Amino acid sequence: MSELIDQIMPRSSNPTAGSAVVxxxxxxxxxxxxxxxxxxxxxxxxxxxxxxxxxxxxxxxxRGGYVVQGRFG
Known part of the structure; x- marks a missing residue:
């Protein structure tokens, strides 16, 4: 069921703090x-x-998106 939810509303539309790759x-x-x-x-x-x-x-x-704070060292 979670796969269907991710297709309808990708995780990027429900952001949480964490890491990402440029x-x-x-x-x-x-x-x-x-x-x-x-x-x-x-x-x-x-x-x-x-x-x-x-x-x-x-x-x-x-506001539904992300702000990059900085690079991990």
Whole structure:
């Protein structure tokens, strides 16, 4: 049953704090991240500099999306 729920309402539409992987760095300062298998565009805090594909980052939910706090060390 959970598979059907994930198809109807992917986990990316019900965000929780945690980690994600950067899939793309966009020219407007956002990044595309992968969360629970779903691709989502996320805003970034200014402190997250030198953004790169493959970074494992900490994200928090904001208004149905995510904000990247920074890269895990």
């Amino acid at each position: 899939a793309a760095v966009n020219a407007d300062g956002t990044v595309d991240i992968t969360v629970a298998g779903a691709a989502v565009t996320a805003a970034c805090m200014e402190a997250y500099t030198d953004r790169a594909i493959g970074d494992v980052v900490f994200v928090i939910p904001v």
